[in-house]
Amino acid sequence: MAIDHALWASYLLSAVDERKDVQAITKQVDELSIDDAYAIQAALLELQLGRGDTLAGAKLGLTSAAKQEQMGVDEPVYGWVPASTVLDASGEVAVGELIHPRCEPEIVFILGEDLAGPGVTAADALDATEKIVGGIEVIDSRFEKFSFTLPDVIADNTSAARVAIGSDGIAPREADLTTLGCVFEIDGQITGTATGAALLGDPAICIAMLANHLGKHGQKLQAGWLVMAGAATDARPLAVGTTATARYSHLGSVTITGKP
Ligand code: OOG
Ligand code: MG
Numbered sequence: 001m002a003i004d005h006a007l008w009a010s011y012l013l014s015a016v017d018e019r020k021d022v023q024a025i026t027k028q029v030d031e032l033s034i035d036d037a038y039a040i041q042a043a044l045l046e047l048q049l050g051r052g053d054t055l056a057g058a059k060l061g062l063t064s065a066a067k068q069e070q071m072g073v074d075e076p077v078y079g080w081v082p083a084s085t086v087l088d089a090s091g092e093v094a095v096g097e098l099i100h101p102r103c104e105p106e107i108v109f110i111l112g113e114d115l116a117g118p119g120v121t122a123a124d125a126l127d128a129t130e131k132i133v134g135g136i137e138v139i140d141s142r143f144e145k146f147s148f149t150l151p152d153v154i155a156d157n158t159s160a161a162r163v164a165i166g167s168d169g170i171a172p173r174e175a176d177l178t179t180l181g182c183v184f185e186i187d188g189q190i191t192g193t194a195t196g197a198a199l200l201g202d203p204a205i206c207i208a209m210l211a212n213h214l215g216k217h218g219q220k221l222q223a224g225w226l227v228m229a230g231a232a233t234d235a236r237p238l239a240v241g242t243t244a245t246a247r248y249s250h251l252g253s254v255t256i257t258g259k260p
Contacts, residue, residue: 003029003036009043012156015142021099024143024152037154038078038217044157045080056083056226058214059106059137060206061158063230064198067104070234073150076200078213079158081226087164091136091256093238098140098161101238103256104231105184105246106135107177107196107203108165111225115207117215122204125211128221131169132177132203134251136244137228138162139235165226168252177203181249184233187242192233203229 008025015022025040026032049055061067061077068074087093095101112130140161143152153159178197183190196203206229211221221227238244242258 001030003032003040005036005039005043008040008155009047012040012044012142013047015099019097019099021144022142024148025155026149026152032151032155034151034154037151040155041079041157044155045082048082054083055080056086057081057228058210058221058225059158059160059228060210060230061153063200063206064194064232066192066194066198066234067231071153073148073153075150076206076209076230077150077154077158078210079160081160081163081228085160085162087162087256089167091164091254092259093138093162093256094260095238095240095258096260098138099142100146101138101140101161102146102235103136103138103238103244104235105182105233106137106163106228106231107180107199107251108133108135109203109207109227109229110169111221111223111227113223114220115211116220117212120208120211120215122202122208125204125207126172129172129207132172132251133169134166134182134246134248134254135228136164136246136254136256137231138238138256163226163228164254164256166252166254170250175250180251182232183247184236185245185247186236191236194232196232198232199229206230
């Protein structure tokens, strides 16, 4: 049976609106192809833009071994960052607006120029980048038990929920991104450490892959967008009262706090 993309997009948006987890799509249909999953993701974005949201950028997920092992999915995924999901400088996250949020460190590329695939290389990605900043992403799978297969998580816009962006940035070639370090802390306890090389060998490779993926759909990364390369450590629960800090070499620190 053909997959009704708009129907599943509404299903996911209702889960967001009602702050209630829902059954994985693949538990309810015979087969969900990767193409159908990206079509549901596109329909979901259409619904969000139709409500007046705008696009602030794009993201990758599952680009590190740490994340792939945590989630049991072994391929990178691509998604969108609606402007309404970008947190203000306070770093406060209203946990009550979310289902079962987790947080994770992100290396974030701020683009100065458009980047259009196919054929984009890591060097092209750096050329198009204005600056690189640290961040923390809050992910919130709309699926029960934060559990999903590859097509489910794609349809669900790669669990994207919120993102905090650091204020200190560097020029794209100011530091070696493969050795750029990150220490992730929850309430002062270190939960993970990684370098940029954890992200498919080089965070810039991730950005190039995303541009090439979008190129296949006649889309591109756009100047001014923020683009997340994916978390280099596993994600941790974010509850009311939790403070999460990502300390980066070269990029300073970013802190978020869970609020009611
Ligand atoms: C999927 C989203 C993954 C990342 O950085 O790996 C992601 C998930 O883990 O729910 O954003
Ligand atoms: Mg992420």
